[in-house]
Amino acid sequence: xxxxxxxxxFAKSATCSVSxxxxxxxxxxxxxxxxxNKEVRFYDDLIKDRHVVINFMYTRCEGSCPITTANLVxxxxxxxxxxxxxxxxxxxxxxPEEDDPATLKEYAAMYRTKPGWQFLTGRSxxxxxxRLRLLAEHHPAIDLNINQHTGMIRVINxxxxxxxxxxxxxxxxxxxxxxxxxxxxxxxxxxxxxxxxAQARIDKLQHHMLPTWLDSLNES
Amino acid sequence: MxxxxxxxxxxxxxxxxxxxxxxxxxxxxxxxxxxxxxSRKSVASAIMPPFxxxxxxxxxxxPSICTTFVGSPATRPFLQQxxxxxxxxPTNLNPAPTLSANIxxxxxxxxxxxxxxxxxxxxxxxxxxxxxxxSFHPDLPTSYVWGFNGQVQGPTILxxxxxxVVVRFYNDLNANHTGPGxxxxxxHMHNGHTASESDGFAGDFFGTGLFKDNxxxxxxxxxxxxxxxxxxxxxxxxxxxxxxHRAMATAPNTYKGxxxxxxxxxxxxxxxxxxxxxxxxxxxxxxxxxxxPLEFSDKAFCPDGTLFMNPDGNVPEGDKWCINGAIQPFMRxxxxxxxxxxxxxxxxxxxxHALSDSSMPLTVIATxxxxxxxPIQVSSILHSVAERYDVIIDFSQRNIGDHIYLxxxxxxxxxxxxxEPSPTPxxxxxxxxxxxxxxxxxxxETDNSRVPSTLTTYPNISNIPIAxxxxxxxxxxxxxxxxxxxxxxxKTFDPNRSDHQVKKGTAEIWTIRNIASQSNWTHPVHIxxxxxxxxxxxxxxxxNPLETGRKDVIRMPPGNQVQLFLQFRDxxxxxxxxxxxxxxxxxxxxxxxxxxP
Numbered sequence: 001x002x003x004x005x006x007x008x009x010f011a012k013s014a015t016c017s018v019s020x021x022x023x024x025x026x027x028x029x030x031x032x033x034x035x036x037n038k039e040v041r042f043y044d045d046l047i048k049d050r051h052v053v054i055n056f057m058y059t060r061c062e063g064s065c066p067i068t069t070a071n072l073v074x075x076x077x078x079x080x081x082x083x084x085x086x087x088x089x090x091x092x093x094x095x096p097e098e099d100d101p102a103t104l105k106e107y108a109a110m111y112r113t114k115p116g117w118q119f120l121t122g123r124s125x126x127x128x129x130x131r132l133r134l135l136a137e138h139h140p141a142i143d144l145n146i147n148q149h150t151g152m153i154r155v156i157n158x159x160x161x162x163x164x165x166x167x168x169x170x171x172x173x174x175x176x177x178x179x180x181x182x183x184x185x186x187x188x189x190x191x192x193x194x195x196x197x198a199q200a201r202i203d204k205l206q207h208h209m210l211p212t213w214l215d216s217l218n219e220s
Numbered sequence: 221m222x223x224x225x226x227x228x229x230x231x232x233x234x235x236x237x238x239x240x241x242x243x244x245x246x247x248x249x250x251x252x253x254x255x256x257x258x259s260r261k262s263v264a265s266a267i268m269p270p271f272x273x274x275x276x277x278x279x280x281x282x283p284s285i286c287t288t289f290v291g292s293p294a295t296r297p298f299l300q301q302x303x304x305x306x307x308x309x310p311t312n313l314n315p316a317p318t319l320s321a322n323i324x325x326x327x328x329x330x331x332x333x334x335x336x337x338x339x340x341x342x343x344x345x346x347x348x349x350x351x352x353x354x355s356f357h358p359d360l361p362t363s364y365v366w367g368f369n370g371q372v373q374g375p376t377i378l379x380x381x382x383x384x385v386v387v388r389f390y391n392d393l394n395a396n397h398t399g400p401g402x403x404x405x406x407x408h409m410h411n412g413h414t415a416s417e418s419d420g421f422a423g424d425f426f427g428t429g430l431f432k433d434n435x436x437x438x439x440x441x442x443x444x445x446x447x448x449x450x451x452x453x454x455x456x457x458x459x460x461x462x463x464x465h466r467a468m469a470t471a472p473n474t475y476k477g478x479x480x481x482x483x484x485x486x487x488x489x490x491x492x493x494x495x496x497x498x499x500x501x502x503x504x505x506x507x508x509x510x511x512x513p514l515e516f517s518d519k520a521f522c523p524d525g526t527l528f529m530n531p532d533g534n535v536p537e538g539d540k541w542c543i544n545g546a547i548q549p550f551m552r553x554x555x556x557x558x559x560x561x562x563x564x565x566x567x568x569x570x571x572x573h574a575l576s577d578s579s580m581p582l583t584v585i586a587t588x589x590x591x592x593x594x595p596i597q598v599s600s601i602l603h604s605v606a607e608r609y610d611v612i613i614d615f616s617q618r619n620i621g622d623h624i625y626l627x628x629x630x631x632x633x634x635x636x637x638x639x640e641p642s643p644t645p646x647x648x649x650x651x652x653x654x655x656x657x658x659x660x661x662x663x664x665e666t667d668n669s670r671v672p673s674t675l676t677t678y679p680n681i682s683n684i685p686i687a688x689x690x691x692x693x694x695x696x697x698x699x700x701x702x703x704x705x706x707x708x709x710x711k712t713f714d715p716n717r718s719d720h721q722v723k724k725g726t727a728e729i730w731t732i733r734n735i736a737s738q739s740n741w742t743h744p745v746h747i748x749x750x751x752x753x754x755x756x757x758x759x760x761x762x763x764n765p766l767e768t769g770r771k772d773v774i775r776m777p778p779g780n781q782v783q784l785f786l787q788f789r790d791x792x793x794x795x796x797x798x799x800x801x802x803x804x805x806x807x808x809x810x811x812x813x814x815x816x817p
Contacts, residue, residue, distance in 0.1 A: 020282075022285050134532075160396055160398055162402065165807070174716060185395035185427065188326075188428075188429035195328065195329045196324070199321055199323045202330070
């Protein structure tokens with residue numbers, strides 16, 4: 001098949017849609033089990049219209065995973081009651097053959113995670129698909145290595161299809177800020193009110209040495 | 221989806237909207253306004269930005285979500301004339317720009333403008349950043365873009381040294397935008413000698429409905445040493461560009477169209493080839509006539525015209541090559557000299573420009589907007605993201621009816637797809653996939669322009685004391701988890717962290733390394749604020765003649781090490797060093813450094 005014909009065939013089956021989210025076609029509705037042994041479908045139950053924080057890990061991982069999980073524990077604390085209410089956290093195992101729901105439950109208990117944060121296991125084919133769709137480096141050789149995908153945190157607000165990423169070893173403040181970047185937009189008057197607070201804080205600083213980015217000055 | 225707590229609070233009846241009388245007064249004072257806000261109603265009217273009341277056409281619908289890309293549709297070459305971006309006209313901003321951020325009027329928070337009263341703006345410009353629908357090629361459906369004033373590429377600002385200006389960037393994007401790209405902006409004018417609060421720091425982004433005033437002082441670096449000459453005229457830089465620099469979204473936002481040019485002129489590069497001033501260089505002149513912007517970008521189109529990006533905002537190298545927002549355009553030229561200002565707006569492709577007629581040299585007169593001391597003739601130009609090359613092409617020896625093709629002779633492993641033959645015969649050995657545009661020689665024209673053999677003299681840097689040195693290692697570690705693998709000195713970008721402090725008014729030597737054993741990718745490294753001189757590459761003076769000039773982007777292949785001389789004059793604040801492959805800077809290959817008093 002030449003390229004032109006390939007394109008023509010593609011155009012006939014084009015996967016363009018006009019909804020906000022790439023939807024279940026992209027995210028899949030693969031079946032997962034939570035650390036509380038509940039069955040969930042990935043897009044419909046976990047992603048749809050939600051603001052989510054996703055990372056990949058496995059319980060026996062000794063590289064970046066323990067640091068990541070420990071950091072996420074502090075992130076969950078910093079986000080306070082938002083987790084479970086309008087922000088949802090998911091940690092997906094990269095080694096489902098080792099991590100059944102019971103093992104994940106033990107892991108969650110060890111880190112004393114709170115409700116609103118679910119650990120997930122499922123079929124390794126489904127996990128691979130999601131790993132590549134959520135975290136791809138867009139470089140085939142690199143993407144083959146599962147350890148490529150343990151050091152970052154994916155943030156998605158599906159209701160506005162907003163994506164961000166944070167290094168899992170960044171400061172808690174930075175990770176939390178990145179998560180908040182995906183918040184659904186606030187009304188203009190509210191943002192101007194927050195800007196006045198931020199400006200008052202800038203005005204107290206000297207020599208244009210702002211220790212934080214402006215947006216984080218908005219936090220009350 | 222549940223509303224955040226703050227919103228729930230706000231809608232509670234009887235609750236004030238949070239601006240106390242005291243802070244409202246302070247805001248008014250900060251903005252230099254005298255309004256006394258006494259009631260809730262007046263607060264509400266004060267915070268409504270006035271531009272919102274102007275009637276505006278409805279924005280284009282959000283683009284479709286296109287998650288799979290196979291290839292762009294076929295397009296016929298040379299169907300459209302090279303478009304020239306609009307030359308932006310000044311305006312009167314309302315409310316008037318102020319030293320302190322006009323928060324109540326809708327300006328984004330920022331530090332006060334440095335040296336505002338010394339460089340009071342003589343002109344004001346307004347740029348509305350907004351969605352639009354544009355055509356990149358007549359054979360393609362139209363595409364949803366983000367444009368400065370809705371244009372791709374954005375309007376060109378033509379200004380003079382000695383005339384400070386304010387450019388008000390409005391964010392009129394859709395707050396509920398749903399595709400890749402983030403509708404928050406912070407505009408960097410690359411590489412202006414600009415105070416930090418106007419420099420488009422990556423963390424200083426602001427959302428829709430707001431604006432920000434960038435104060436461009438249009439002085440030469442070194443002002444404090446010689447204010448009577450506006451700084452050192454040998455520090456002159458002429459070809460700049462502006463683009464969005466939103467942390468982690470620079471690639472998709474710029475790819476969607478948020479890039480334009482900013483040119484400065486002075487008595488030497490006066491923009492008048494008939495100038496009678498003996499100082500004037502008399503280079504080919506006339507915006508869009510003989511002085512032509514060539515803004516290169518590559519795009520990938522879904523069948524319905526939607527610009528393809530990965531859902532995470534990563535932008536792949538495109539299979540359609542655009543100049544000034546047009547795919548494979550043609551330009552009619554006369555038998556005379558032209559000045560072309562090559563700009564690579566990225567996000568990531570490196571171009572290798574050459575002409576189809578090897579007997580015609582490319583005469584480079586400026587690198588990254590800085591005049592070379594002497595013009596340099598080359599047969600090809602390796603052009604990394606964000607670099608500018610000012611090039612003279614002389615068509616005077618060609619015949620009327622000739623076609624000369626501008627080529628990209630190294631496709632970076634990501635070729636162009638055309639799908640239609642060239643309507644005009646190509647010289648042997650050249651394929652239509654290599655062609656970026658065609659020049660058609662159509663007539664004769666007087667040419668009073670000159671290309672002097674000496675264009676400028678660089679400042680003597682040998683006697684300047686070096687206050688400090690710094691080493692920046694750009695590393696891409698294959699064995700590091702994603703999010704941690706694009707590093708500078710082992711760290712990823714965090715706008716809350718400053719990794720180096722420079723004392724204002726001093727000079728430093730910075731070593732930049734791309735260590736081969738830890739990296740296999742090339743990084744075009746950009747340093748904000750002042751132009752650098754390349755002292756050495758791999759231990760010896762640079763052998764590439766185009767690196768002998770002043771620059772602000774340095775190409776760093778694996779295994780390379782350069783030493784750069786930099787000065788940090790006239791302003792303080794937060795600045796950036798980063799890889800200008802925008803996909804790389806978006807995954808944290810960027811560092812904040814500060815100039816301190």
